[in-house]
Amino acid sequence: MMATVFNWQLGREMDYRFEEAHPQRQFAAVFNINRCIACQTCSLACKSTWTFSRGQEFVWWNNVETKPYGGYPHHWDVKLLKLLEDANPGGQAWNGSQRADRQPYGVYNGQTIFEAAAGIGKENALGYLPSDLEWTAPNLYEDTAKGPPGARNEMHPEGTQLPEHNTWFFYLQRICNHCTYPGCLAACPRNAIYKRPEDGIVLIDQERCRGYRKCVEQCPYKKSMYRPNTRVAEKCVACYPRVEGSDPLTGGLPMETRCVATCVGKIRLQGLVRIEDGDWAEDRNNPLYYLVRVERVALPLYPQFGTEPNIYYIPPRWVPRPYLRQMFGPGVDEAIDRYTKPSRELLAVLQLFRVSQTIVFRYEIEEGEKIPGTEMYNDTIIGFDRDGNEIVRVSVLEPFHVRPQKYQNSI
Ligand code: SF4
Ligand code: SF4
Numbered sequence: 070m071m072a073t074v075f076n077w078q079l080g081r082e083m084d085y086r087f088e089e090a091h092p093q094r095q096f097a098a099v100f101n102i103n104r105c106i107a108c109q110t111c112s113l114a115c116k117s118t119w120t121f122s123r124g125q126e127f128v129w130w131n132n133v134e135t136k137p138y139g140g141y142p143h144h145w146d147v148k149l150l151k152l153l154e155d156a157n158p159g160g161q162a163w164n165g166s167q168r169a170d171r172q173p174y175g176v177y178n179g180q181t182i183f184e185a186a187a188g189i190g191k192e193n194a195l196g197y198l199p200s201d202l203e204w205t206a207p208n209l210y211e212d213t214a215k216g217p218p219g220a221r222n223e224m225h226p227e228g229t230q231l232p233e234h235n236t237w238f239f240y241l242q243r244i245c246n247h248c249t250y251p252g253c254l255a256a257c258p259r260n261a262i263y264k265r266p267e268d269g270i271v272l273i274d275q276e277r278c279r280g281y282r283k284c285v286e287q288c289p290y291k292k293s294m295y296r297p298n299t300r301v302a303e304k305c306v307a308c309y310p311r312v313e314g315s316d317p318l319t320g321g322l323p324m325e326t327r328c329v330a331t332c333v334g335k336i337r338l339q340g341l342v343r344i345e346d347g348d349w350a351e352d353r354n355n356p357l358y359y360l361v362r363v364e365r366v367a368l369p370l371y372p373q374f375g376t377e378p379n380i381y382y383i384p385p386r387w388v389p390r391p392y393l394r395q396m397f398g399p400g401v402d403e404a405i406d407r408y409t410k411p412s413r414e415l416l417a418v419l420q421l422f423r424v425s426q427t428i429v430f431r432y433e434i435e436e437g438e439k440i441p442g443t444e445m446y447n448d449t450i451i452g453f454d455r456d457g458n459e460i461v462r463v464s465v466l467e468p469f470h471v472r473p474q475k476y477q478n479s480i
Contacts, residue, residue: 071084071085071086071183071187072084072085072086072087072088072089073085073089074088074089074250074347075089075171075347075348076181076249076250076375076377077171077172077173077347077348077349077377078174078177078369078372078377078378078398079172079174079176079177079181079372079373079375079377080167080168080169080171080172080173080174080175080176080177081172081176081177083181083183083184083250083375084181084183084184084187085183085250085255086183086193086255087254087255089347090264091249091269091344091347092264092265092266092267092268092269092344093266093267093268093343093344094267094268094269094341094342094343094344095247095249095268095269095341095342095344095349095379096247096268096269096270096307096312096339096341096379097247097339097340097341097342097357097361097379097380097381098244098326098329098337098338098339098340098357098379098380098381099337099338099339099356099357099360099361099367099380099381099382099383100242100336100337100367100380100381100382100383101336101337101367101382101383101419101422102239102240102241102242102336102382102383102384102385103336103383103385103386103408104334104335104336105133105239105240105242105334105336106240106333106334107133107135107211107212107240108333108334109133109208110331110332110333111131111133111242111327111328111329111331111332111337112129112131112132112133112207112328114131114327114328114330114331115129115130115131115244115305115327115328116128116129116130116131118308118327119305119306120303123298124296124297124298124299125296125303127204127205127207128294128296128303129141129207130244130245130292130294130304130305131242131243131244131305131328132207132208132242132243133208133240133241133242133243134207134208134210134240134241134243135208135210135211135212135213135238135239135240135241136238136239136240136241136396137215137238137392138209138210138213138215138238139208139209139210139211139213139241140209141204141206141207141208141243141291142199142203142204142291143199143202143203143206143209144203145199145203145290145291146371146396148197149182149195149196149197149289149371149374150371150395152185152195152196152197153179153180153182153185153195153373153374156180156185156186156188156189156195157179157180157185157188160178160179160180161179161180161373162177162178162179163175163176163177163178163179163373163398163399164176164178165398165399165400171348173362173365173400174368174372174398174399174400175399177372177373177398179373181373181374181375181376182194182195182196182252182287182289182374182375182376183195183250183252183255183375184375192256192283192287193252193255193256193287194252194255194256194287194289195287195289196252196256196286196287196288196289197286198282198285198286199285199291204294212238213238214236214237214238215236215237215238216235216236217235224236229387231386231387232386232387232405232409233387233388233389233390234387234388234389237387237388237389239385239387239388241370241382242336242337243290243292243370243380244292244305244307244326244328244380245271245290245292245293245304245305245307246290246292246369246370246376246378246379246380247264247269247270247271247305247307247378247379247380248271248376248377248378248379249269249376249377249378249379250375250376250377251264251271251288251376252284252287252288252289252374252376253271253273253284253287253288253292253293253304254271254284255287256283256284256286256287256288257278257281257283257284258281258283259277259278259279259281260277261273261274261277261278261279262274262284265309268307268309268312268313268341269344269379270306270307270309270312271304271307272304272306272309273293273301273302273303273304275299275301275303278301278302279300279301280295280300280301280302282295282302284302284304285302288304289371289374289376290370290371290374290376290378292304292305307326308324308325308326308327308328311323311324311325311326311327312324312326312341312428318426319426319427322427322428322454322455322456323341323427323428323454323455324426324427324428325339325425325426325427325428326339329423330423330426332423335422335423335424336422336423337422337423338356338357338360338421338422338423338429339357339428340355340356340357340428340429340430341428341430342355342357342358343355349361349362352431354431354432354433355430355431355432356418356421356429356432356452357381359414359418359432360381360383360415360418361381364407364412364414364415364418365400365403365404365407366383366404366407366408366415367381367382367383367404368381368382368383368384368397368398368400368401368404369381369382369397369398370382370396370397371396371397372397372398373398382397383404383408384396384397384401384404384405384408386405386408386409390402390405393405413445413446413448414434416445416446416448416465417432417434417448417449417450417465418432418450420450420463420464420465421450421452421461421463424452424461424463425452425460425461427454427460428454428455429452429453429454429460429461430453430454430455431452431453431457432450432451432452432453433450433451433453434448434449434450434451435448435449435450435451436448437449437464437465437466440465440466445465446465447464447465447466448464448465449462449463449464449465450462450463450464
């Protein structure tokens, strides 16, 4: 018997295995796809922290894949979308015009992985178990572009020009979404998976797990992974000791995860959002709340799956919109418009990405002068920690230093 829960990303109630329950705060992050250079520093930072041991050779809790062809495990999203489509042919549609505060993307009228499973007599969520081969090459199709329809390995004859490129690819950065309604948690027959009440981080109890791999099968994002030598499942732990503030570097304050803190492209911003009545509590000057709920420039990945994922993406501006809409829902056009011509406030908030390892809970903006020859203002954004103390101050215009002549050609 399924319970009824509210999923704000879908703008409606949906079926889920357990009664609605929410943490006080939710671990969340925004990834700006436009800036990623696929250096894989995040992947290696994660691996060298958590998954460097025997039995974890093919385990990448953080991975960066090239879309549209790449995926880890191979074609994970295409396979899931096909399962959903087979269960409910032609039904995966949104009504993007039905928008309101608690339904910022409108209403999803299709089926989620939970509803589709119930419809065809499957277990708790629709899914499949990837083969060993599908986990072996985390970066297959790296930098492989999509050219003209129906032609392989060809550039589009009309070249490339914004707003949408004819020949295109982009990098998709992926970690566990620490979903509000996790597929992995719903799937587990041992109740070994739990969502922490203090920060919404989803963990697997290694003592309870018996390695049935139901979570591997029913996580739609394929972020729960089986370790053959210990015979239990493992997944991203959101660097919970850092988020708890037990790393001495931040003096007891919540700290960003390793993949976020090491990001070379400065594409990642992570934080904790306050939850009230099952939804994000209004917190206008929390950078994540602002980016996701006020400016709506960052969107969930495949929200139609129904797990209410908590990693949000600023979509890549050069990619054909139909592809992006199936991936991020109907908010894509608005998000790209706002990112392409950012408001004064958005431009300031974008400066907060990767400037502090201590989590920013609130920001303030000090207005600056207009930058000559542009429409931009040299505002300064100030970030505050959990306790309200200033931790960072950064301006729109980057400081410019000229190296003195005497140091030229010296090392
Ligand atoms: S470290 Fe940042 S820029 Fe490099 S691959 Fe990861 S997300 Fe992209
Ligand atoms: S992304 Fe997958 S593993 Fe992570 S919480 Fe969601 S369903 Fe579970």
